[in-house]
Amino acid sequence: MVIFVMLIVVLLPPAVCDSQMFNCGRWDPQLIHHKYYQPGDLIIGGIVFQNMFQINPNTSYQSPPQPQLSRMFIQSYQGVLALEFAVKEINENQQLLPNITLGFNICDSYLEARGTYRATLQLISPKDRFVPNYKCDNMSSLMAAIEELTSDISHQIIDVLGRYKILQLVFGSAAVSMDKNQVIPVYRGEPNGVHQYRGIIQLLLHFNWTWIGFITTDEINLQWFRKDMFPEFSRNGICFAILESFSSLAIDKEETALEFYNKIMNHKVNVLVFYGDIRSMLCLIWVLNAGRKGTSHRQRGKVWILTTHMKLKYSASYNDWDIQDFHGTLSFAMHSHELLGFQDFLQSRNLSSSKEDGFIRDFWENAFQCTFSSSPLGHAERAACTGEERLESLPEHIFPMSITGQSYTIYNAVYGVAHALRAMYLSNSNNRAKMEGERRFQNQHPWQLHHFFKMMSFNNSAGDQISFDQNGELVAGFDIMNWVTFPNQSFVKVKVGRVDLQALPDEAITINEDAIIWHSWFNQARPLSMCSDNCRPGYSKRNKEGEPFCCYDCIPCPAGKVSDQKDMADCFTCPSDQYPNKDQTSCILKVVIFLSYKEPLGISIAICALSFALVTALVLLLFVKHHDSPIVKVNNPSLTYTLLISLLLCFLCALLHIGRPEKVTCIFRKLAFGIIFTIPMSAVLAKTVTVVLAFTATQPGSTLKSWVGKRLANSIILLSIMFEVVICIVHVTISPPFPVTDMHSRNEEITLGCKEPSPAIVCSEMVYWGFLAIVSIAVAFLAQKLPDAFNEAKFISFSMVVFCCVWLAYTPTFLTITGKNKVALKILSMLASSAAVLVFIFFPKCYIILWRPELNSRKQLRKRKR
Incomplete structure (x- = not known):
């Protein structure tokens, strides 16, 4: 029979009922025992479930079943009253729909498919007849339906009313499972x-x-x-x-x-x-x-x-x-x-409020645990219902006086339909005139309402904005x-x-x-629902085989990695400018270091360099002051002054390596270090060669007399310097020095420095200086039998031996250490090698000038070693 009725709905167009052709009163309208009808110019349909009936599955639609109420959901009655309250407010508001009255037709679906079909078909039938698809008498116009549906029957009901293009607002679990690709749009009264x-x-x-x-x-x-x-x-x-x-x-x-x-x-x-x-x-x-x-x-x-x-x-x-x-x-x-006036409306509800309310009697019996004498479900053990009971006397869990979310949804849905109707009737000037002075609506059709409902947005009496998105969802x-x-x-x-x-x-x-x-x-503590305890910072998760991903073991982070939050899937490496703390729970910013004047090492080196430079300057002044003394004249004063000035520059050159590296200072460091340190080496070599040639040239028949003089010394110095200049130019051209930031050599520090030359260039430079030193030592060895008073050779040899030892120790160490220690080592090597030359060559002469002036005479200079 259900299939037969559905075929009628789907296959036949709406028509005017002819009692000769179709008996409008054939089916008993009391098959739906709970319904509520209020007439109006326009009707809003409602399908709710408040009761559950035990219906014999063999019962046909041609004869009504015996009512056997098995369960009543008392709170659902508030949704019926919310719909009535919304319609009442709209009809009393002459600004919203003037000269138009809304009515409603609410039917109970009994929370089962058969009852829901019956309620749906009742909405498209006349008030007192069950004649789907026919218009009998002066049937009012159904413009919209508000449906509380379950997901298992939602599609069929939506299709029935969709045949008539009636605006449908669905709430309940059907609002979750509806197909978004419905041909006729269906609006959800709640988010999906x-x-x-x-x-x-x-x-x-x-x-x-x-x-x-x-x-x-x-x-x-x-x-x-x-x-x-x-x-x-x-x-x-x-x-x-x-x-x-x-x-x-x-x-x-x-x-x-x-x-x-x-x-x-x-x-x-x-x-x-x-x-x-x-x-x-x-x-x-x-x-x-x-x-x-x-x-x-x-x-x-x-x-x-x-x-x-x-x-x-x-x-x-x-x-x-x-x-x-x-x-x-x-x-x-x-x-x-809360809606203004809704609780007063509920408090005024009683049995005499509306005779058309088909829900109220069963609600009254179940809510107040009383019975009416005429009730087919009468309970002899209950007291008689007086009809004067008050809803506000019911406990909150039986019937809440504050509005529920479901009732609020129904209330907003009714107002949404009203605002859409207003927009439809005001869409042109002719309709506006009708709305103001006439009561003719026969030219309006339910399908026209869809266009206006899509764009509908309003604020309800509680101040909430009500609108639907592009998918028709609230x-x-x-x-x-x-x-x-x-x-x-x-x-x-x-x-x-x-x-x-x-x-x-x-x-x-x-x-x-x-x-x-x-x-x-x-025990009133926040419940825990975790498969595994949180992994603390410093640990990472390792999933257990065969278990969900939230079941895991906690393992410590490997060296060099951290985890700074709970339950991290993996540990991570700190940025290059940071390093892990001891517990591997966070990254600490690395300290930027370079050899600075603000730290003890930098201050000590600077004081040491300035002290040696001051001593060198004093020695130079001493020699200039005693430039006429024999001990100064006999050792080539020009070479002596050149050597002292170059040593002074070597000591001051150490200061260039202290401070924050910059591009200019990096280039200047390299050039100064290479060239300035070559000058004393070449001067020592020239001095040694000059001493040997001077004594050799004095021998009878010697042909070397022409080589003795300033020209030879200057030539040795210039050639030595030119060769070093070539090495520096090659270095600057191939691998120019520039500031670099070393973030990886030390875990907790960022070292600023200049790009170091390649090991090949360092070794070539050291080999060249070693060559100059070895030649000086070899030449000085030839002069070891010369008279003691004139013999600088032994002091030159000793100074060169110390010089070579310093730089031989420097080279392998320089290639293995990092950071500011490398810079400090370089400075200390510069100071040590320069100090060796200063001390071993010039201090004996200073001793003679200052404390043994009797030895600083021509007579003493002519003595021979016996």
């Missing part, structure tokens, strides 16, 4: 399931719950979750210990229910996310009740996280289960604000509710937070943790 799951992710991350269970009632929803949402949970570091559906475990007997109960309630995981609708909630209650009866040990506490459609609605006929199972539950609810957030239960089977839901997915990620969720009451199992 993807947004809700993202809110759940934010909630889990806030409490650091990374190991959870996910449960749903059917395999279809589970497969959808695996495909679309599982990757997003994984990207946020959340893994699943349980991923099951009721249907996957074939829960149809108490044995399988007990198996399922043990699997979820005795598992170590503490947080369970349950997706479904009100029927899923009833199924879960049955499973928990069956499981508790079949086990004797104490039940582990769980933190249930329920979606918006999972409601703990009071049912007077279903009270044989322990409500404490859901103590501490966190649930999502549509965001709501732009709204979620409230987070905490369920607090009591031993007398009562409960309250306390708002403890909110999720706003339009906000920035860091501001998407706000929670008042202090207001949350947890399950007694957790």
Whole structure:
């Protein structure tokens, strides 16, 4: 019969009912026992579920079944009143729809497919007849339908009303599973399931719950979750210990229910996310009740996280289960604000409020636990209903006086339709005139409303902005509710937070943790739901084989790497300008070092260099002052002065290597070091050669007399310097020095310096200086038998030996050390080698000049060694 009725709807166009052709009163309109009709120029349809009937499946539509109410969801009645309240406000507001009255037609779907089909077809039938697809009498115009549907029947109902292009606003679990590619647009009165799951992710991350269970009632929803949402949970570091559906475990007997109960309630995981609708909630209650009866040990506490459609609605006929199972539950609810005048409207509700209200009598009996004498479901043990009972006297868990998220959604949906109607009638000047003075609407069709509803945006009486996005989904957030239960089977839901997915990620969720009451199992401490303890900074995670990715071991970071946060997947290397601390938990900025005048080493070297330079300058002044003395004249004063000046420059050259390296100083260091240090070497060589030639040339018949003089000394010095200049030019051309930053030689320091020459250039330079020193030593050795008074050779030899030892020790050490120690070694080598020449060549002469002047005479200079 259902298929027959559906074929009528789909195949036949709307027509005027002819009683001869079709008996408009053939079917009993009382098949829908709970409905509420209020006439108006335009009708808004409503499909809700408040009751569940036990209907014989063999009953046909040709005869009404006997009413056998099995369960009533008392709180759902507030949604009916919210729709009535919204229509009442709109009709009283002459600014919104002047000269137009809205009516409504609300039918109960009884939370089953057959009743939902019947309610849908009733919306497109006359008021007192069940004649789908026909217009009998003066049938009012159905412009929109607000539907609370479950996912298993949503598509069929949407297709039925979509045939007439009627505007549909759907809420309930159907709003999650609707096809986005509907030919006729269907609007969701709440954000879809993807947004809700993202809110759940934010909630889990806030409490650091990374190991959870996910449960749903059917395999279809589970497969959808695996495909679309599982990757997003994984990207946020959340893994699943349980991923099951009721249907996957074939829960149809108490044995399988007990198996399922043990699997979820005795598992170590503490947080369970349950997706479904009100029927899923009833199924879960049955499973928990069956499981508790079949086990004797104490039940582990769980933190249930329920979606918006999972409601703990009071049912007077279903009270044989322990409500404490859901103590501490966190649930999502549509965001709501109190509406001005709504509580007064509820308080004024009584049996005489509306005779057309088909919901109120059964609601009254179940809410107040009384009975009417005419009730077919009369309970002899109950007191008689007086009709004067007050809704505000009911406990909050039976009937809340504050508006619920579902009622708030229905209220906003009605106002959305009203604003769209206003925009449609004001779309042109002719309609505006009709709206102001006439009451003719026959030219308006429901399909015209879609265009205006898409662009609809308004602020409701609570100040919230109501609009729909490009997918036809309500732009709204979620409230987070905490369920607090009591031993007398009562409960309250306390708002403890909110999720706003339009906000920035860091501001998407706000929670008042202090207001949350947890399950007694957790002793009022924040529950933990992690497979493994957090890895402390300094450690990284290593996944356990065969376990979810959130189950891991913690291993220390390898040398040179750090982890600065908890639960890092891998340790990382510090930037080049930082180094790991001792615990490998953070990176410390490296200290920038160079040989500076501000540190003890730099100051000591500078003082030492200046002291030697001062001594050299004093020796030079001493020799200039005594330039006429024999000991000065006999040793070639020009070479002596040249040697002293070059030594003075060598000591001052050391100061160039102290301070922050710059490009100019790097080049100048290289040139000064190479050339200035060649001058004293060449001067010593020239001095030695001059001494030997001077004594050799005095022998009878010697031909070397012509070589003795300044020309030979100058030639030796110039040739030696020119060769060094060539080496420096090659170095600057091939590998020019420039400032470099050494970040790797030392773990805790960044060394600033100049680019060092290649080992080949260093060795060539050292070889050249060694050659000059060895030649000087060899020549001086030839002069060892000369008279003592004239004999500088022994002092030159000794100074050159020291000079060679210093630089021979310098070369291998220079190639192995790093940092400012390399610069310090170079300076100390410069000072030591220069000081050796100064001390061993000039101090004996200074001693004679200052303390043994009697030896500084021509007579003494002519003495021969005996």
